[in-house]
Amino acid sequence: MTKLFMFLCCLQGGVLMAQDYSVSGKVTNAVNSPLSFVNVLVYETESETPSKGTTTDEDGFFIVKGLEAGSYRLNFSYIGFENYFETVDLSSNKNLGSIILKENPEMLDETVVTAKLPTVKKSPGKLIFNVENTSFSVGSTIDLLKKTPGVVVIGEDIQVKFSSPIIYINDKRVYLSSSEVASLLENMDAAYIKSIEVITNPSAKYDADAGTVLNIVTSKAISIGYKGSVDATYEQGIYPKYKFGTSHFYKNNWLNVYASYTFGKRKEYKEDDSYIRFFLPDEVSTKSIWETKFDRTTEYENHNGNIALDFTLNEKNSLSITSNISVTPNVGYSNNGNSLIYNPQIQVDSTITTLSYVNYEKNNLTFALDYNRKLNEKGATFSASTNYIYYDNVQDQNVSSSYFLVNGDFLRNNSFYTNSEQKSNIFTGQADVSTALWGGTFEAGLKYSNVNTESMQDFFNIENNTNIFNNALSDNFKYKENIYAEYINFERSWEKWSITAGLRGEYTDVEGDSRSLGQVNSQQYFDLFPSASFHHILNENNGIGLSYSRSIERPRYQSLNPFKYFITERDFNTGNPNLDPAIQDKITLTIDHKGKLFFELYYENFENSLDALTFQNNNNSTLERIDANLIKSYQYAFDVTYFNSLNSWWWLHFNTSTFYLANEFYALQSVEEKYTNDTFGQYLFLTNHFTLSKDRTFTADLTGKYISNFVFGNRYFKNQSFVNISFRKELWNKRASLTLGVDDIFDTLKDMASTTRYYNQDNHYYANLEYRLLRVGFKYNFGNARLHDNSKQIKTDEGDRLEGN
Numbered sequence: 172m173t174k175l176f177m178f179l180c181c182l183q184g185g186v187l188m189a190q191d192y193s194v195s196g197k198v199t200n201a202v203n204s205p206l207s208f209v210n211v212l213v214y215e216t217e218s219e220t221p222s223k224g225t226t227t228d229e230d231g232f233f234i235v236k237g238l239e240a241g242s243y244r245l246n247f248s249y250i251g252f253e254n255y256f257e258t259v260d261l262s263s264n265k266n267l268g269s270i271i272l273k274e275n276p277e278m279l280d281e282t283v284v285t286a287k288l289p290t291v292k293k294s295p296g297k298l299i300f301n302v303e304n305t306s307f308s309v310g311s312t313i314d315l316l317k318k319t320p321g322v323v324v325i326g327e328d329i330q331v332k333f334s335s336p337i338i339y340i341n342d343k344r345v346y347l348s349s350s351e352v353a354s355l356l357e358n359m360d361a362a363y364i365k366s367i368e369v370i371t372n373p374s375a376k377y378d379a380d381a382g383t384v385l386n387i388v389t390s391k392a393i394s395i396g397y398k399g400s401v402d403a404t405y406e407q408g409i410y411p412k413y414k415f416g417t418s419h420f421y422k423n424n425w426l427n428v429y430a431s432y433t434f435g436k437r438k439e440y441k442e443d444d445s446y447i448r449f450f451l452p453d454e455v456s457t458k459s460i461w462e463t464k465f466d467r468t469t470e471y472e473n474h475n476g477n478i479a480l481d482f483t484l485n486e487k488n489s490l491s492i493t494s495n496i497s498v499t500p501n502v503g504y505s506n507n508g509n510s511l512i513y514n515p516q517i518q519v520d521s522t523i524t525t526l527s528y529v530n531y532e533k534n535n536l537t538f539a540l541d542y543n544r545k546l547n548e549k550g551a552t553f554s555a556s557t558n559y560i561y562y563d564n565v566q567d568q569n570v571s572s573s574y575f576l577v578n579g580d581f582l583r584n585n586s587f588y589t590n591s592e593q594k595s596n597i598f599t600g601q602a603d604v605s606t607a608l609w610g611g612t613f614e615a616g617l618k619y620s621n622v623n624t625e626s627m628q629d630f631f632n633i634e635n636n637t638n639i640f641n642n643a644l645s646d647n648f649k650y651k652e653n654i655y656a657e658y659i660n661f662e663r664s665w666e667k668w669s670i671t672a673g674l675r676g677e678y679t680d681v682e683g684d685s686r687s688l689g690q691v692n693s694q695q696y697f698d699l700f701p702s703a704s705f706h707h708i709l710n711e712n713n714g715i716g717l718s719y720s721r722s723i724e725r726p727r728y729q730s731l732n733p734f735k736y737f738i739t740e741r742d743f744n745t746g747n748p749n750l751d752p753a754i755q756d757k758i759t760l761t762i763d764h765k766g767k768l769f770f771e772l773y774y775e776n777f778e779n780s781l782d783a784l785t786f787q788n789n790n791n792s793t794l795e796r797i798d799a800n801l802i803k804s805y806q807y808a809f810d811v812t813y814f815n816s817l818n819s820w821w822w823l824h825f826n827t828s829t830f831y832l833a834n835e836f837y838a839l840q841s842v843e844e845k846y847t848n849d850t851f852g853q854y855l856f857l858t859n860h861f862t863l864s865k866d867r868t869f870t871a872d873l874t875g876k877y878i879s880n881f882v883f884g885n886r887y888f889k890n891q892s893f894v895n896i897s898f899r900k901e902l903w904n905k906r907a908s909l910t911l912g913v914d915d916i917f918d919t920l921k922d923m924a925s926t927t928r929y930y931n932q933d934n935h936y937y938a939n940l941e942y943r944l945l946r947v948g949f950k951y952n953f954g955n956a957r958l959h960d961n962s963k964q965i966k967t968d969e970g971d972r973l974e975g976n
Contacts, residue, residue: 379675470502491539538559627646644735782883820861851880
């Protein structure tokens, strides 16, 4: 730390001693009234990209520092006024005096009516949604994702083509669970987002288990100064929920600092009805029928902090230090279950009442160090990074089940207590180089990751208020994983063609040791992951493309843990330490028309696909969800996507998918060995963005989704839909904003039904969650609100597998 402090002091001294000059002045209108927040951009000779920039203060004054001797072009721009250009030759500090901007009523009218709208760039396997300085750059980043073509957000779940994408921010992977990612994106202002990249065919530079990538690119700050914001959100469902957040950003010539903090407290309610028909050994006759009503009340709070420091060492070298901290100090589940047990004649035979209490706390700490160097003037670069993650989850559970006869007479009680903890330490390091080659861009890199995770569980039977240790159901599971990866990738565009081709190789060494199972599961394997795509412009309006990629899906660490989590005494989840990785192959054919209408035909196949299978054990009348390798999963789909500004106040995005999904798996509890769970289905998604006022400070969004049928594992889901609406009003010269919205207006998501029905398996499940929410939010920006921030999050494949969210 002492050396780093001395280095930074020397660096700052070097900056102060450099021979730099400044340009200053005052900007007014024709009647000499000062204009505040005028953009002042400085361009070097013949450059189209600004090298520096600032905005005028409340009195119209500006100053741009840190300029070397030479010739510069200054651009002054402000809504409703003509752009003004000034050329200066610097050999000393220069004051330009008063700069007078002329009003342009036509430009103002045009701006009011036709403000900049988002654009979409589509290529095989990749969609870039450019939103910088558009009407979509309002609200939170999670709100922006809800409007992004190809992305579906329901609650904390983010999906692209029926799969959960790997989240990147500025090409860096975020090491957070899905709930933590949702909290992070809710606190990230969409005004600082340049683009959203939806990558369904990732190149070889992405990790092999990144089958689908969602990369959020932030804008680069050029203005020096400080800005900050505070925000609050209140939601009302069955119970109230709220969130407070603040973010701060400071930039000078050599340092960018970003810091944010969010605190959220939520209380949620869930209830569901389940039905199980248990069979006799002949697998035809009914043994009994169980109907259960279950409800859960969850209370929790979360603290989420982010710090990013970017150091510009000199023109060629930069250094970044990033830290994400997510702390959930207390989560409480209160579960209540009431079961009616019927005999084969559909008469109530007995009842069971189950009470379950779960408490856990979770800490997720991630740290990253990144170094970047420009190797030459042709754009060659070298980068290196290291990441460290510490994850800790401690959980206690009490379960008590009481059995009664139909007349209410008590039969018996079964109670138990579990204490468990999972600790993970993850380290990754990588180095990448990029250079111009053969008229294109060549990239190559190496990566190493090391994972050590230990899970412990102590199981106690409770008899006469005494905890009796149960060694058979207790365990200590240790998991170690090392991955060595290397890749090469090449991209080139010329005339009417563009191509991308790459190859990634990964060697994996895994060892899992379970005390209760008395076995060590070791795996060593090497695999190659090619990817390629091309696009050809047929004519002025049409193009065609083809892409292919191969990827891997490794088990989440929670899925490898063999412990049992009990919902009730007879309903539990079980991990599987013997899981193998799944291999995915995906091929896509794309036809595009005028950059607004796209047709996609694709096929996706998973060998040894990973999923949770639900099995009823007819002998002991239990229901178990177990993480398992399916034999394979595959999907055929035809998608149509359209997005366009229908006029100056209405932007529309429409997507439909006609698909066939199939999961083939081993029927573990049946005489028949295999079963295929499949369905045809239809998916519809529509989002509309409306501008409701001439000054474009009042906007609304209306979004709807419908899906007919789909399958996960061995469960079949049917008919889901929702409609969301939200309004936003900017206040006080856009310093503040007020939002109001309702999710799931018609409360249609509450009846989420799933069924398992084949051979000797017959059960269904109806879930009712708090999806309909009234949301009110307020945000206030202070300081130089026109600055862009350097918000970063750390994300890796290894960290994503910490939880099965």
